[in-house]
Amino acid sequence: MRVTALPADDSTCGWFHLSPPRKPMPSHTGTTKARWVVVGAGFTGLASARQLALNFPHDEIVLVEAQEVGYGASGRNAGFAIDLPHDIGADDYIGDIATAQKCLSLNLTGQKILKSLVEEFQIDCHLRPSGKYQAAVEDRGIAVLDAYRRGLDKLGQPYEMIEGAGLPDHIGISFYKKALFTPGTALVQPSALVKGLANCLPPNVSLYEHTPITDVEYGDKIVLSHANGRIIADTLVLANNAFGQRFGFLQGTMLPIFTYASLTRPLTTAEQERLGGKEFWGLIPADPFGTTLRRTHDNRILVRNSFSFNRDGRSKQEYLDRFVQCHRTSFERRFPMLPDVAFEYTWGGSLAMSRNHMGHFGQLAPNVYGALCCNGLGVTRGTVTGKLLADHLAGKRDPLIDFLLASPKPNKNPPEPLLSLGVNANLWLGQHRAGREV
Numbered sequence: 001m002r003v004t005a006l007p008a009d010d011s012t013c014g015w016f017h018l019s020p021p022r023k024p025m026p027s028h029t030g031t032t033k034a035r036w037v038v039v040g041a042g043f044t045g046l047a048s049a050r051q052l053a054l055n056f057p058h059d060e061i062v063l064v065e066a067q068e069v070g071y072g073a074s075g076r077n078a079g080f081a082i083d084l085p086h087d088i089g090a091d092d093y094i095g096d097i098a099t100a101q102k103c104l105s106l107n108l109t110g111q112k113i114l115k116s117l118v119e120e121f122q123i124d125c126h127l128r129p130s131g132k133y134q135a136a137v138e139d140r141g142i143a144v145l146d147a148y149r150r151g152l153d154k155l156g157q158p159y160e161m162i163e164g165a166g167l168p169d170h171i172g173i174s175f176y177k178k179a180l181f182t183p184g185t186a187l188v189q190p191s192a193l194v195k196g197l198a199n200c201l202p203p204n205v206s207l208y209e210h211t212p213i214t215d216v217e218y219g220d221k222i223v224l225s226h227a228n229g230r231i232i233a234d235t236l237v238l239a240n241n242a243f244g245q246r247f248g249f250l251q252g253t254m255l256p257i258f259t260y261a262s263l264t265r266p267l268t269t270a271e272q273e274r275l276g277g278k279e280f281w282g283l284i285p286a287d288p289f290g291t292t293l294r295r296t297h298d299n300r301i302l303v304r305n306s307f308s309f310n311r312d313g314r315s316k317q318e319y320l321d322r323f324v325q326c327h328r329t330s331f332e333r334r335f336p337m338l339p340d341v342a343f344e345y346t347w348g349g350s351l352a353m354s355r356n357h358m359g360h361f362g363q364l365a366p367n368v369y370g371a372l373c374c375n376g377l378g379v380t381r382g383t384v385t386g387k388l389l390a391d392h393l394a395g396k397r398d399p400l401i402d403f404l405l406a407s408p409k410p411n412k413n414p415p416e417p418l419l420s421l422g423v424n425a426n427l428w429l430g431q432h433r434a435g436r437e438v
Contacts, residue, residue, distance in 0.1 A: 020192060034234070036235055041209070046063070106384050134148070141287050148180060242352040252413045388404065
């Protein structure tokens with residue numbers, strides 16, 4: 001079958017350009033046969049390839065990336081390695097306590113894997129256990145914080161509720177009326193982390209970058225073809241999120257939703273003094289359509305908001321041009337003490353979402369497996385599901401593997417044109433309702 005759409009992200013991701021440079025591995029050429037082939041070198045694919053290599057030390061693991069490591073979706077998120085579950089369909093955002101505890105265990109395992117690798121290989125990615133603020137300015141958002149607090153009490157997790165008057169000591173700004181601080185989140189420069197993980201892969205992993213797969217043939221052997229050759233696999237692992245649909249699986253279940261971010265120039269010493277607060281922090285909105293903020297290790301401000309539904313999973317310049325104005329408005333509302341701070345970078349990045357907020361883990365077809373659809377938790381959830389899928393293929397048993405295998409899969413979307421009409425209407429309505437949270 002023909003792979004009908006390939007990744008094509010914009011070239012303006014600040015995380016990528018500000019992370020330590022690395023020399024990409026060569027593209028694949030000719031014909032290669034391998035027992036294991038992993039498609040997608042983001043958090044999930046890197047974790048899966050690494051663990052397959054450890055589980056099968058005498059096998060070559062082929063890892064194929066359509067673009068360059070750190071350039072795609074895994075290097076474009078806001079850099080929150082979140083520990084806590086957050087079920088937006090539940091009244092208290094925790095829901096079923098047994099399920100929430102398993103999700104917490106998954107996220108903590110993903111964090112532990114990443115922290116261990118960063119320490120072992122001295123990856124320069126500014127990973128810090130800084131916690132996160134979840135803040136609100138509208139009454140609807142404050143109600144979300146109060147509900148989530150009740151859920152955290154039920155789950156037995158620590159938090160601190162901070163009233164608006166105390167927030168400038170934390171984040172320097174007085175825009176928000178209330179915030180819920182949870183200490184377990186780690187903040188990271190995501191592109192630097194992905195690059196670093198690729199640089200320390202086991203020696204029996206062969207990484208090929210700039211190798212977009214254009215055709216695939218399924219059977220006793222999986223034949224992956226591209227412009228300069230083909231790769232023949234005994235077993236194929238798909239770790240390419242929404243692009244897994246282009247390989248013939250979970251079609252009509254995943255939504256490639258793009259969100260957008262801008263990153264300022266570094267603040268001057270005088271600007272840092274005017275801002276005040278902590279030197280390194282991250283804030284997410286109580287309303288999912290609101291604005292995410294970060295103050296980075298090099299004293300830049302990240303602003304992320306606005307969404308688009310890009311059916312083909314590819315970046316579109318028109319959205320960048322439109323949403324940078326939203327970022328400027330959001331920045332000026334929150335940081336009136338920084339009137340002359342310009343944005344240096346603006347970019348988009350995709351999230352693989354499903355309507356029921358579930359992902360896929362396990363077999364897709366004979367000799368084909370996948371860990372797909374992280375629903376916005378790619379840093380931790382992608383890492384842990386990639387690792388656990390490789391353990392599952394090695395025949396290992398783990399309660400978390402059993403939990404993932406038994407979990408519901410992404411549900412089916414309505415047909416077009418109803419799908420695009422519905423998604424776009426919901427995105428517009430959500431951003432409109434968010435009000436000053438944007």
